[in-house]
Amino acid sequence: MLSSKHYLIDGGVPHFRRSSGREIRKTRLGPRKWDVPLIYLLVIMIGSSFLISACPAFYPMPRPETSFAQPLLTPVDHVGGVALSLAVQDNYAYLGFSHELMILDITDRTQPQWVASLPVTASDITLAEPYAYVVGRSGLAIIDIADPRHPLLLGRLTAAATLSDIAVDASYAYVISYSDLYVLAVADPLQPQVVGHRSFAARLEGVTAAQGYLYVTSTEGLHVIDLTDPTQPDAIALLKSEAVTNGPAFIDEDNLYFGADNLLYRVDISSPTAPHLVGVLPVQGWFGDIVIRNGIAYLAGGFGGLHLWDLADWQKPVYLRAYPIHGLAIALTVVDGYVYVVDCDEGLHIFDATDPMQLTHIGAFIPLGVTYGLAVDRTAAYLAGGFNGGLHVVTMPTSAAVQPVTRHLVSAQVDGFDVAGDLAYVIEGSTLQIYALSAPTETYKVGAYALNGERAIRVEGPYAYLSDDAGNVTLLDVANPAYVRSVARHLNLGYVDAMALDNAYLYLPYAEEGLRILTSTDSGELHLVGRYPTTATIEQVAVAHGYAYLALGKAGFQVVDVTDPAAPHLTSSYSTQDEALDLVLGGHYAFVAAGSEGVLVFDLTEPATPVLIATHATLDCAHHLFIANGLLYVADRFGGLFVFAFEEAEHVTR
Numbered sequence: 001m002l003s004s005k006h007y008l009i010d011g012g013v014p015h016f017r018r019s020s021g022r023e024i025r026k027t028r029l030g031p032r033k034w035d036v037p038l039i040y041l042l043v044i045m046i047g048s049s050f051l052i053s054a055c056p057a058f059y060p061m062p063r064p065e066t067s068f069a070q071p072l073l074t075p076v077d078h079v080g081g082v083a084l085s086l087a088v089q090d091n092y093a094y095l096g097f098s099h100e101l102m103i104l105d106i107t108d109r110t111q112p113q114w115v116a117s118l119p120v121t122a123s124d125i126t127l128a129e130p131y132a133y134v135v136g137r138s139g140l141a142i143i144d145i146a147d148p149r150h151p152l153l154l155g156r157l158t159a160a161a162t163l164s165d166i167a168v169d170a171s172y173a174y175v176i177s178y179s180d181l182y183v184l185a186v187a188d189p190l191q192p193q194v195v196g197h198r199s200f201a202a203r204l205e206g207v208t209a210a211q212g213y214l215y216v217t218s219t220e221g222l223h224v225i226d227l228t229d230p231t232q233p234d235a236i237a238l239l240k241s242e243a244v245t246n247g248p249a250f251i252d253e254d255n256l257y258f259g260a261d262n263l264l265y266r267v268d269i270s271s272p273t274a275p276h277l278v279g280v281l282p283v284q285g286w287f288g289d290i291v292i293r294n295g296i297a298y299l300a301g302g303f304g305g306l307h308l309w310d311l312a313d314w315q316k317p318v319y320l321r322a323y324p325i326h327g328l329a330i331a332l333t334v335v336d337g338y339v340y341v342v343d344c345d346e347g348l349h350i351f352d353a354t355d356p357m358q359l360t361h362i363g364a365f366i367p368l369g370v371t372y373g374l375a376v377d378r379t380a381a382y383l384a385g386g387f388n389g390g391l392h393v394v395t396m397p398t399s400a401a402v403q404p405v406t407r408h409l410v411s412a413q414v415d416g417f418d419v420a421g422d423l424a425y426v427i428e429g430s431t432l433q434i435y436a437l438s439a440p441t442e443t444y445k446v447g448a449y450a451l452n453g454e455r456a457i458r459v460e461g462p463y464a465y466l467s468d469d470a471g472n473v474t475l476l477d478v479a480n481p482a483y484v485r486s487v488a489r490h491l492n493l494g495y496v497d498a499m500a501l502d503n504a505y506l507y508l509p510y511a512e513e514g515l516r517i518l519t520s521t522d523s524g525e526l527h528l529v530g531r532y533p534t535t536a537t538i539e540q541v542a543v544a545h546g547y548a549y550l551a552l553g554k555a556g557f558q559v560v561d562v563t564d565p566a567a568p569h570l571t572s573s574y575s576t577q578d579e580a581l582d583l584v585l586g587g588h589y590a591f592v593a594a595g596s597e598g599v600l601v602f603d604l605t606e607p608a609t610p611v612l613i614a615t616h617a618t619l620d621c622a623h624h625l626f627i628a629n630g631l632l633y634v635a636d637r638f639g640g641l642f643v644f645a646f647e648e649a650e651h652v653t654r
Helices: 035-045
Strands: 058-060 073-079 083-089 092-097 101-105 113-118 124-128 131-136 139-144 152-159 165-169 172-177 180-185 193-199 204-210 213-218 221-226 234-240 250-252 255-260 263-268 276-282 289-293 296-300 306-310 318-323 329-335 338-343 347-352 360-365 371-376 380-385 390-395 407-410 416-420 423-428 431-439 442-450 456-460 463-467 473-477 485-490 500-502 505-510 514-520 526-532 540-544 547-551 557-561 569-574 582-586 589-593 599-603 611-616 624-628 631-635 641-646
Touching (some): 083 329, 083 347, 092 347, 172 204, 180 204, 371 631, 547 582
Antiparallel strands (some): 124 131, 131 139, 172 180, 250 255, 289 296, 329 338, 371 380, 416 423, 463 473, 505 514, 540 547, 599 611, 624 631
């Protein structure tokens, strides 16, 4: 049994300044330098305690549900999301995400291939032929994997809160949620039922079953549960730990191992009623999962990657080495001479462990983790995000197959970027770097320009508009990317990441002053024409047919008549349950990214008074939208990137 611990966050939406998109491109800003590691740190430290109620209720649900029940948007493809769990059997790897179970063909370990997905949340996965038992935010799912390429969802039990770990023994499944252990009868996979329950005073971290006993790790330590009567789980022993446990236990014959912060505990369980502590080993930092094979301990060490220890002689343990992982190593398994590591940021990494003293990285499947920014051209999607906040490229599919990340365009922190034509304009620290996107797998730098604190960029024709956190706007001539020159600088003007341009007018939000409407001359001079005051933060602006459409965060969605730019006035407003973070216009529709509420679709037949006609729930937090190639792209934070087809998508106004 493999566990990913409780790495799910449902809470507040991170806020990043963002830029408008036009036609087939959109600037999308990366997170501030402290935001990315902070979010992952919260994933580790807070875990599911942040979102789980004390005692979830279960409900039978024989058929899978989909978040896309309404016909206006049709799912076409999905890329990315945060990987949480893993199980391997024969030539298939089962990779769990916060939103789906993905099945990969690993016949060729150097090139894992996606073969199937199911819409079930997968915090943990246990395989017991011919079934896969999967738990997560949506409860328990039992899946027939006799043919892994065509998995069948048989039975489900939904829970009111996240189930974080599972162990299966004979006809029973044991699942945990915060401080509760549930016993489920799974003899009939079509109708799993709750038949037992036990509460604990501590938060539960993992569950492992062996020879008629359960070994449950918690913030207290190690609990031993007698399963003589599985419907009446009886706690018979508790071995307290000095620190908070990290995840589930691993059993190697009569020895049990579990982690607590940066300590590895070894426990003799030859007598389960009296577990005996053999020793405690300080290891290299925090780790969330452990596997022991032939005296070698493999530890998934979070930001530290994969760590190996030689424990053949427990009295003289030897630290072998670390293997860096790009993001956050949270789960692993070792099968038939290969080590499989779950990186919540980059999916699956595979190492050849023929020589455990010298592992060789041989393959990966990288669907990209958390997303912060988005741009799309005719061949690829560009996403800011991941652990390091870099800029990543995903070649857009020609079929329904899930696409891994093609390459990392920029591995370092990206503050802002725009894609225009065949060029990418990327703010890396104090420099604007310009890259030629000559081919989906090739990139080379064609220009650079030193900046003065600018963090957002928008490119229009031969000009690049940049702004800093104070709202100072710099105008650059980028007609020749090899010789970028400054045209003008305007103090306290606005934020270009939410700027819109329509005909001769520029619509620029600025702090509490609301929306400024300006005209621009060929020399770069800007002249104020009108202003629409609002105290709400303007997250995005789109303009069409004399109306400005505003995404206003907590203040929702507003429509402003700008037929007379000197006298803009409100015509209608709409409240959103979560924050309105972005919007795009396509055909007769306005699409609003409304965080946890998903994507709201408004009919613009009467542009002054849009009508809400559909709400499409996403899996986490819809925060960036883009229309290109007749498709709607939705960046969904921990849910990855979704691609939808919709009516009249070719008629785009931004």
